Amino acid sequence: MNAPADLSPQVPAVDFARQSAVVARLHAFMPAAQVLSADEDTRPYECDGLSAYRQLPMVVALPDTEAQVSRILATCYEMGVPVVPRGAGTGLSGGALPMGDGVLLSLAKFNKIVAIDHAARTARVQPGVRNLAISEAVAHLGLYYAPDPSSQIACSIGGNVAENSGGVHCLKYGLTVHNVLKVRGYTIQGELVEFGGTALDAPGYDLLALVIGSEGMLAVTTEVTVKLVPKPEKAQVILASFDNLEKAGNAVAAVIAAGIIPAGLEMMDKPATAAVEQFVHAGYDLEAEAILLCESDGTPEEVAEEIARMEAVLSQSGATRFSVSSSEAERLRAWSGRKAAFPAVGRISPDYYCMDGTIPRKSLGEILLFISQLEKKYGLRCPNVFHAGDGNLHPLILFNANDPDELHRTEEFAAEVLEKCVALGGTITGEHGVGIEKINQMCVQFRPGELAAFRALKAAFDEKGLLNPSKNIPSLHRCAEFGRMHVHGGALPHPELPRF
Amino acid sequence: MNTDHFSQAIRTAAETGKPLRIRGGDSKDFYGQALAGDVLDTRGYAGIVDYEPTELVITARCGTPLAAIEAELARHKQMLAFEPPHFGADATVGGMVASGIAGPRRAAQGLYYGSVRDHVLGVKLMNGEGEALAFGGTVMKNVAGYDVSRVIAGSLGTLGLILDVSLKVLPCPVASRSLRLALNEAMALSKLCEWGGQPLPIGASAWHDGELCLRLEGADAAVKSAAARLGGEAVPQAEADTYWQGLREQTDGFFAGDAPLWRLSVPATAPAITLPGKELIEWGGAQRWFKTGAPEAALRAAAKQAGGHATLFRAGHAGKDMLSVFTPLEPVQARLQRNLKQAFDPRGIFNPGRLYREF
Numbered sequence: 001m002n003a004p005a006d007l008s009p010q011v012p013a014v015d016f017a018r019q020s021a022v023v024a025r026l027h028a029f030m031p032a033a034q035v036l037s038a039d040e041d042t043r044p045y046e047c048d049g050l051s052a053y054r055q056l057p058m059v060v061a062l063p064d065t066e067a068q069v070s071r072i073l074a075t076c077y078e079m080g081v082p083v084v085p086r087g088a089g090t091g092l093s094g095g096a097l098p099m100g101d102g103v104l105l106s107l108a109k110f111n112k113i114v115a116i117d118h119a120a121r122t123a124r125v126q127p128g129v130r131n132l133a134i135s136e137a138v139a140h141l142g143l144y145y146a147p148d149p150s151s152q153i154a155c156s157i158g159g160n161v162a163e164n165s166g167g168v169h170c171l172k173y174g175l176t177v178h179n180v181l182k183v184r185g186y187t188i189q190g191e192l193v194e195f196g197g198t199a200l201d202a203p204g205y206d207l208l209a210l211v212i213g214s215e216g217m218l219a220v221t222t223e224v225t226v227k228l229v230p231k232p233e234k235a236q237v238i239l240a241s242f243d244n245l246e247k248a249g250n251a252v253a254a255v256i257a258a259g260i261i262p263a264g265l266e267m268m269d270k271p272a273t274a275a276v277e278q279f280v281h282a283g284y285d286l287e288a289e290a291i292l293l294c295e296s297d298g299t300p301e302e303v304a305e306e307i308a309r310m311e312a313v314l315s316q317s318g319a320t321r322f323s324v325s326s327s328e329a330e331r332l333r334a335w336s337g338r339k340a341a342f343p344a345v346g347r348i349s350p351d352y353y354c355m356d357g358t359i360p361r362k363s364l365g366e367i368l369l370f371i372s373q374l375e376k377k378y379g380l381r382c383p384n385v386f387h388a389g390d391g392n393l394h395p396l397i398l399f400n401a402n403d404p405d406e407l408h409r410t411e412e413f414a415a416e417v418l419e420k421c422v423a424l425g426g427t428i429t430g431e432h433g434v435g436i437e438k439i440n441q442m443c444v445q446f447r448p449g450e451l452a453a454f455r456a457l458k459a460a461f462d463e464k465g466l467l468n469p470s471k472n473i474p475s476l477h478r479c480a481e482f483g484r485m486h487v488h489g490g491a492l493p494h495p496e497l498p499r500f
Numbered sequence: 501m502n503t504d505h506f507s508q509a510i511r512t513a514a515e516t517g518k519p520l521r522i523r524g525g526d527s528k529d530f531y532g533q534a535l536a537g538d539v540l541d542t543r544g545y546a547g548i549v550d551y552e553p554t555e556l557v558i559t560a561r562c563g564t565p566l567a568a569i570e571a572e573l574a575r576h577k578q579m580l581a582f583e584p585p586h587f588g589a590d591a592t593v594g595g596m597v598a599s600g601i602a603g604p605r606r607a608a609q610g611l612y613y614g615s616v617r618d619h620v621l622g623v624k625l626m627n628g629e630g631e632a633l634a635f636g637g638t639v640m641k642n643v644a645g646y647d648v649s650r651v652i653a654g655s656l657g658t659l660g661l662i663l664d665v666s667l668k669v670l671p672c673p674v675a676s677r678s679l680r681l682a683l684n685e686a687m688a689l690s691k692l693c694e695w696g697g698q699p700l701p702i703g704a705s706a707w708h709d710g711e712l713c714l715r716l717e718g719a720d721a722a723v724k725s726a727a728a729r730l731g732g733e734a735v736p737q738a739e740a741d742t743y744w745q746g747l748r749e750q751t752d753g754f755f756a757g758d759a760p761l762w763r764l765s766v767p768a769t770a771p772a773i774t775l776p777g778k779e780l781i782e783w784g785g786a787q788r789w790f791k792t793g794a795p796e797a798a799l800r801a802a803a804k805q806a807g808g809h810a811t812l813f814r815a816g817h818a819g820k821d822m823l824s825v826f827t828p829l830e831p832v833q834a835r836l837q838r839n840l841k842q843a844f845d846p847r848g849i850f851n852p853g854r855l856y857r858e859f
Binding site: 117163164171172174177178187193194198200202204205210218231232254260261298299358359360387390391425426427446447453454457472 | 552555557577606612615617627633634635638640641645654670671672674696698701726767783807830832833837841842855
């Protein structure tokens with residue numbers, strides 16, 4: 001989404017005395033070039049991948065050693081200054097939105113692959129290393145890092161840890177939480193702490209599982225040890241066309257019912273297919289109401305066996321057309337459209353808003369119908385791409401951000417879709433995170449007791465509430481206000497503004 | 501099904517300061533530090549709440565027998581992929597999650613299997629005030645809020661009473677066959693590491709006393725070609741089933757006797773560990789069992805040296821009142837873990853001291 005700064009939180013003007021005091025303290029152990037405070041220097045950090053929310057940070061710190069990270073945190077802890085950690089800044093939920101009275105802690109200089117252990121099949125990397133760079137660095141060993149978010153060319157592993165990122169292959173190979181063995185980092189007090197380990201099942205509570213997906217609110221990550229897996233010898237993808245969405249949805253269930261776990265199982269609806277086809281010329285069936293991409297990987301024998309079973313199921317499920325990739329080039333071409341769906345949509349609309357709800361697969365038909373009704377209600381188009389295998393939806397609402405009313409309608413549209421996901425037994429976010437963007441919908445998904453438990457958990461790690469506060473977990477106040485707005489018909493403009 | 505009796509018991513415990521000892525089928529009471537408190541029996545709260553094979557998710561109440569869940573899954577050719585040990589006919593799903601113990605398939609290659617926590621999608625938990633809270637859900641991908649449900653796995657009931665749990669399930673492998681190879685310990689460890697880096701369908705592995713046993717699982721063609729490539733002697737199916745079941749349930753002869761049973765979790769690449777007594781290796785080298793009377797300090801030192809940690813899995817004749825069952829925590833970890841316990845159970849009424857004596 002590339003909308004203007006319309007939804008940004010309103011905070012008081014910078015407190016220059018405070019800013020100077022923080023800068024002076026940081027300069028005691030960091031060179032001037034690593035501590036930014038002038039507007040023109042901090043401007044590049046004012047937003048992440050969700051640019052509708054912008055905020056200049058009071059100070060940007062660019063440490064390049066763990067000792068500096070530790071001292072920055074200890075200093076901020078002592079001074080009571082909030083800290084927002086940031087990786088590559090590609091996040092889609094505003095999880096790295098700075099605070100006007102806080103330090104933006106950029107881990108961009110932590111961009112090295114520290115060690116690759118071939119025998120153990122692990123890589124120790126700094127958080128700023130890009131997801132794809134890990135797989136590239138170990139390709140010659142026949143290994144790769146499995147989670148592959150569509151943004152893998154740009155997103156960094158530190159951000160993947162913060163969001164528990166998925167990708168198109170996670171049904172079979174798992175999410176970030178299944179592929180990270182250890183996170184080394186620092187508490188808000190500046191103490192070194194290690195979660196997990198290269199031996200399985202670290203003693204005590206599984207804090208590693210808690211830290212992954214915690215949106216940088218429990219500790220600051222400085223090193224990640226990931227699991228590497230053998231690259232499958234072969235992969236093939238089936239492109240199957242369906243003349244209605246429900247049949248396609250049922251085909252997904254039928255594949256799973258047949259005992260098959262595809263390496264990837266993705267769906268695109270007709271408008272999404274049309275948008276990407278003119279962008280990448282993947283040879284998609286433009287007549288189909290929905291197309292499925294169903295991938296098998298493994299040894300050549302395994303793939304041949306599985307593809308035959310998939311073909312049988314898809315054809316029984318009423319596929320009107322299907323083709324199997326006959327070469328690696330053909331397979332990559334089939335995927336090129338799906339991976340390029342967001343930029344392709346960006347070409348047909350000035351702006352788009354990407355949602356990330358997850359639903360039980362069986363409700364796919366219902367949510368699609370609901371979305372098509374909302375298209376009429378709000379007068380906005382919404383092509384759909386899904387991680388169909390795991391029920392994770394990415395509807396893309398097309399709008400023009402220069403039209404304030406369209407932006408407002410988009411926000412309402414999105415909120416309705418997310419709340420419907422919760423009503424269907426799903427969740428408001430499958431892989432992009434809550435951040436600042438979906439914080440109101442947290443009040444829909446969770447009850448006060450659960451939110452209170454989240455806050456107590458946060459306090460167990462960060463008693464003063466200084467590490468990326470105001471993200472992910474809403475205050476009860478905020479939910480009360482949001483609830484009240486709902487009761488009164490949601491008439492207030494921009495309900496996502498933090499008001500408390 | 502009503503949970504009022506649970507909230508009542510919890511509120512009473514909170515008021516009187518008398519802790520509760522949560523118990524299902526009484527199959528894993530041996531695990532962890534000494535037990536304390538009045539028994540809170542979960543078995544009355546049982547039953548599968550929801551199971552749709554095409555969603556790959558099952559939701560069940562805490563007191564549901566693990567055997568009932570596995571039987572229902574088997575009817576649809578699905579399974580709990582982490583092969584949880586029952587350790588008794590009455591084991592419940594709540595106890596399985598609370599103990600967080602996985603079986604032989606834990607470190608399988610290929611399709612992602614993993615441990616108990618890797619398959620927990622959601623829990624409904626009753627906190628120290630008798631209030632039911634829902635975390636996670638029934639979908640594969642869910643990053644709303646903190647991932648509390650995975651932390652509940654292996655927490656030994658110290659963070660709250662698990663009411664319901666939703667677990668990811670997977671299809672049973674189409675084909676399975678086991679092989680046996682004569683290899684010494686060092687060779688077996690080295691081979692396991694080598695194979696681990698290759699796309700082979702090794703679903704389980706175990707080495708003991710000069711013999712490495714492998715279970716190949718997956719597509720028929722893949723299992724056949726791997727078996728041909730790895731060689732060794734084919735183990736007849738019935739014998740293989742008994743063997744893997746014996747490891748999973750610790751009924752195999754290796755586990756017999758009254759000597760303490762230690763579990764060393766180490767990087768799979770760690771070299772052979774020499775300690776008195778006998779040894780059995782699982783999980784491609786990542787889990788090493790020792791039946792030994794060696795002192796705690798020797799086990800802890802060996803585990804640390806190998807880059808891992810040691811658990812006194814079964815105390816046997818040694819008793820455990822004076823010992824720490826789990827590896828002691830570093831100070832920062834210890835503080836965070838204590839704080840977490842405090843956050844969920846401020847009055848300290850759930851299984852106090854079962855995980856660490858300090859909390």
